Amino acid sequence: MVMSKSGDPDEAMAIFEKMLDEGVEPTEVTIMEALHACADLGDHERGRFIHKLVDQLGLGTNVSVMNSLISMYAKSKKVDIAAGIFKNLQGKTLVSWNAMILGYAQNGCVNEAVNYFCEMRSQNIKPDSFTLVSVIPALADLSVLRQAKWIHGLVIRACLDKNVFVMTALVDMYAKCGAVHTARKLFDMMDERHVTTWNVMIDGYGTHGHGKAAVELFNEMRKGLIKPNNITFLCILSACSHSGLVEEGVRYFVIMKKEYSLEPAMDHYGAMVDLLGRAGRLNEAWDFIEKMPIEPGINVYGAMLGACKIHKNVELGGEGSEQTV
Incomplete structure (x- = not known):
């Protein structure tokens, strides 16, 4: 059974439920698609149902499925449940850490997001652009210039200072920390800019x-x-x-x-x-x-x-x- 490719999470869930009614056993890919739809809908009730299904199908050790569960709970504002799954997860991947860091950041738990990022680095797991785009807004909310410079240094050492998404996040962070001139310097240095890049710089000036x-x-x-x-x-x-x-x-x-x-x-x-x-x-x-x-x-x-x-x-x-x- 193929999940909806239209990007409509309601339709995806309707297909998934019809599939279960017809007695077709979902694959791990189908389960992940359904969890993704629940995450988009912020529907943790149906997400919990799928979580039970994951246990019944013996997929509790499948890291990719568990990563999808973490993301679903985090996006549904149940970050404490996400943290519990993450804590018990064996064989965590970079995707697992990213899901948890983003989950905390999106739920306003900025200190937790930064702490997890530091713990991840202490375990010698290299951050990617997704990690940095998740943690930088958390640092922006803290508005501590010293920490802004620290993460900027990490971006350079990770050779991600040409990534448009990471650089846009840095521009926004410096602007929110009050370092508007530094934000503009980074903005001017960028070879590529998206509409969001322009927006955060204009907003930084305005604020x-x-x-x-x-x-x-x-x-x-x-x-x-x-x-x-x-x-x-x-x-x-x-x-x-x-x-x-x-x-x-x-x-x-x-x-x-x-x-x-x-x-x-x-x-x-x-x-x-x-x-x-x-x-x-x-x-x-x-x-x-x-x-x-x-x-x-x-x-x-x-x-x-x-x-x-x-x-x-x-x-x-x-x-x-x-x-x-």
């Missing part, structure tokens, strides 16, 4: 109040081959908002749809209200909300309320708070 630098970089991006996406526009709108660059932000919101055919999402509308509101243009912000083509979400009214509090506008603030109740 630290370098609005003009964010605008310059965004304009540079627009001249190149890599097209901005929805996240790029969210980053640049936020950067304009934090630095009071209202006209630029308004212009970018217009070109988002006009030049790039990108439909603004609720977060973009919220960013626009924040942009106008922070600048004290409260009537414009309220007018913007009333003219929205979709029903405003709570984040939009929240941005309006926040702006009214900053500028002590009780009347408009009252209208905004009524909508958030």
Whole structure:
């Protein structure tokens, strides 16, 4: 029985369950595909059912299957169960360590992710690009520059300083640690950049109040081959908002749809209200909300309320708070 190749985890699970109903015994590959679908769905209940099936089929010593179980539990926010499986797993591979490090990082357990990474290295297991892309965001969350430099050194020694995914993670990490100039140096050194690379650098500038630098970089991006996406526009709108660059932000919101055919999402509308509101243009912000083509979400009214509090506008603030109740 072949699992769904359409990338639809619901369909994959439907096929898997039909297969079991027909009495066909799944192979280890089928089990791994089903666990992957459960991971995508974040469905640990069905994942637990497959875990029991793994035990019944005597696949508990199959490292590849157990790695899939670790990933499924970690993605389903059951990282403690994943850790238990990992601890008892004989013959751990690099994939096992990667699954556990990523699992901790994705669940906000940054110290555990870093500790596992250090333990892995103490056992002379060489990290690959996947390991580093998993652990670097955890270090970014800790925002300790000394540790940022330590992992950067490891990247160079592992000869992964030309890997676009690893380098993008490093740019993001340095920016989050406040070392924006170092982030830009790495960004400029990169031979290849993805849209995410541009996004994290623009966002890094914006977060630290370098609005003009964010605008310059965004304009540079627009001249190149890599097209901005929805996240790029969210980053640049936020950067304009934090630095009071209202006209630029308004212009970018217009070109988002006009030049790039990108439909603004609720977060973009919220960013626009924040942009106008922070600048004290409260009537414009309220007018913007009333003219929205979709029903405003709570984040939009929240941005309006926040702006009214900053500028002590009780009347408009009252209208905004009524909508958030």
